[in-house]
Structures are given as structure tokens and as C-alpha cells.
Amino acid sequence: xxEDDAMDDWAAAMAEQAEEEEAAAGDSGDHExxxxxxxxxxxxxxxxxxxxxxxxxxxxxxxxVTISMEVGRSHISIRNLLQLNQGSVVELDRVxxxxxxxxxxxTLIAHGEVVVVNDKFGIRLTDVISQIERIKKLR
Numbered sequence: 001x002x003e004d005d006a007m008d009d010w011a012a013a014m015a016e017q018a019e020e021e022e023a024a025a026g027d028s029g030d031h032e033x034x035x036x037x038x039x040x041x042x043x044x045x046x047x048x049x050x051x052x053x054x055x056x057x058x059x060x061x062x063x064x065v066t067i068s069m070e071v072g073r074s075h076i077s078i079r080n081l082l083q084l085n086q087g088s089v090v091e092l093d094r095v096x097x098x099x100x101x102x103x104x105x106x107t108l109i110a111h112g113e114v115v116v117v118n119d120k121f122g123i124r125l126t127d128v129i130s131q132i133e134r135i136k137k138l139r
Contacts (some may be wrong), residue, residue, distance in 0.1 A: 011074065037136060044135050065103055065104050065105050066104070067103070067104050068102075068103050069100045069101070069102055069103075069112070069114075069123050070100060070101040070102075070103060071092060071094065071098055071100055072094035073092060073093050073094025074090050074092050074093060076090070084104065099111035099112055099113055099126055099127065100112055100113065100114065100123060102123060102125065107134065107137065108129065108137075109134060110125045110126075110127060110128040110129060111125070111126055111127040112124055112125045112126050112127075113126055
């Protein structure tokens with residue numbers, strides 16, 4: 001499908017939507033909406049990936065994401081925040097030795113522990129949340 005064909009389809013869909021909106025605005029009577037429930041395939045761990053799905057996947061594999069490791073959290077008032085100085089200690093909601101959360105764009109994907117590699121911090125993943133569970137959290 002060429003780019004011109006895609007634009008023509010888009011223009012036709014927009015015109016159809018505009019006609020439907022005009023018709024809905026012109027009618028003030030009660031109408032039943034023709035609504036149907038979309039049936040989705042259940043996700044399974046061993047479902048084979050088709051060639052078409054591989055092509056779709058390839059289009060998103062190079063999208064950059066932000067990965068972060070969370071040691072813990074704390075809620076403090078702005079008054080206490082403004083009083084923080086060098087050497088201040090902020091108590092976190094985690095116990096020492098508890099695994100860190102590994103987040104991708106704010107979504108939990110794994111737990112891990114801090115390691116040092118070539119004088120840089122890293123994280124060793126100890127528990128990775130399954131793809132099925134991550135997808136379910138997106139819903």
C-alpha cells in the first residue's frame with residue numbers, strides 16, 4: 001500500500017466519521033447503538049510468532065526506553081524537604097538487603113541486587129516478571 005493510498009483511506013475514514021457526527025447531531029430521537037464486544041485471543045507462553053507479527057515487532061525494537069532501579073521511596077513534607085542538607089539521611093520504605101525494583105518507563109519488570117562492574121554500579125536481575133504478567137499490567 002503506497003503512502004497516497006493510505007492517505008486516501010484516512011481521508012475517507014475522516015469523511016465518514018464527519019458524516020456520522022452530522023447525522024447524529026441532526027437527529028434528536030433515541031437510537032440504539034450497534035455495539036459488539038471484541039474477542040481477543042488469550043495470551044500463552046508458547047504461542048508461535050508469525051512472520052507478520054515479527055515484522056510488527058521489528059518496528060518497535062529500536063524505540064528507546066528509560067530503565068531505572070528504585071532503592072526505595074519516602075514521603076516527606078515540603079517543609080522537611082527544604083531542610084535537607086549535605087549529610088541528611090532520608091529513611092526509605094525498604095529494609096536493607098531487600099531487592100531493588102527494576103522499572104522500564106515506570107513499569108515494574110524485575111527485581112535485582114546491586115553489583116559493581118569495572119568501578120561502575122550495575123544490577124544483577126534476581127527475579128524477572130514474566131512477559132504475560134507485564135502485558136496484563138498494561139491493561
